[in-house]
Amino acid sequence: MDLTVKTLEGKDTGSVSLSDAIYGLTPREDILARMVRWQLAKKQQGTHKSKTRAEVSRTGAKMYKQKGTGRARHHSARAPQFRGGGKAHGPVVRSHAHDLTKKFRQLALRHALSAKFRAENLIIIDDLVAADAKTKAMTGLFETLGLTNALIIGGAELDSNFALAAQNIPNIDVLPVQGINVYDILRRGKLVLSKAAVEALEERFK
Secondary structure, eight states: OOEEEEESSOOOOEEEEHHHEEEEEEEOOHHHHHHHHHHHHHHOOOOOOOOOTTTTTTSSSOSSSSSSSSOOOOOOOOOTTTTTTTOOOEEEEOOOOOOOOOHHHHHHHHHHHHHHHHHHHHEEEEEESSSSSSSHHHHHHHHHHHHHEEEEEOOOOHHHHHHHHTTSSEEEEEOOOOOHHHHHHSSSSSEEEEEEHHHHHHTOOO
């Protein structure tokens, strides 16, 4: 499969051949959904915690005598039914991560790339290099390319001027190729790959 390569100014500058094994799959929503769930679960800190009746700081004295009051029998004010008492079955510190094999994660990434290609939301840029770190100039270039909501993937090393110019533009994410992931691909409308990123992905899935 061939795709036109553009410059940052929006001009055509040749074409690149894309692998069917990476960009030519029929996207499966179940695979993408499992991968997104895995990423979001792994991202959770899991530090939420509530205190049980054994942990709250409150007197342990019996609230009132057992008999003769006409009221229910209670002992500790730390019980969950009382204000200031501990919480029953509350959240505890834990990991939300679950297992997903490396082979499956690689397959999910190929399905995400194929989904962008099939939807005609994949753009190949010759080189992601900027002369100056000027956000206004970069915004104009992105408007020429029709990029208002996009994930931009560069090579192993990002051009510092380009990264600085693009980092404050809303709905634009810039990552090196080693940071490419399914969730970020799917959450943005367009996927922009540099030629260096295309070559790195070809090598990665060889």
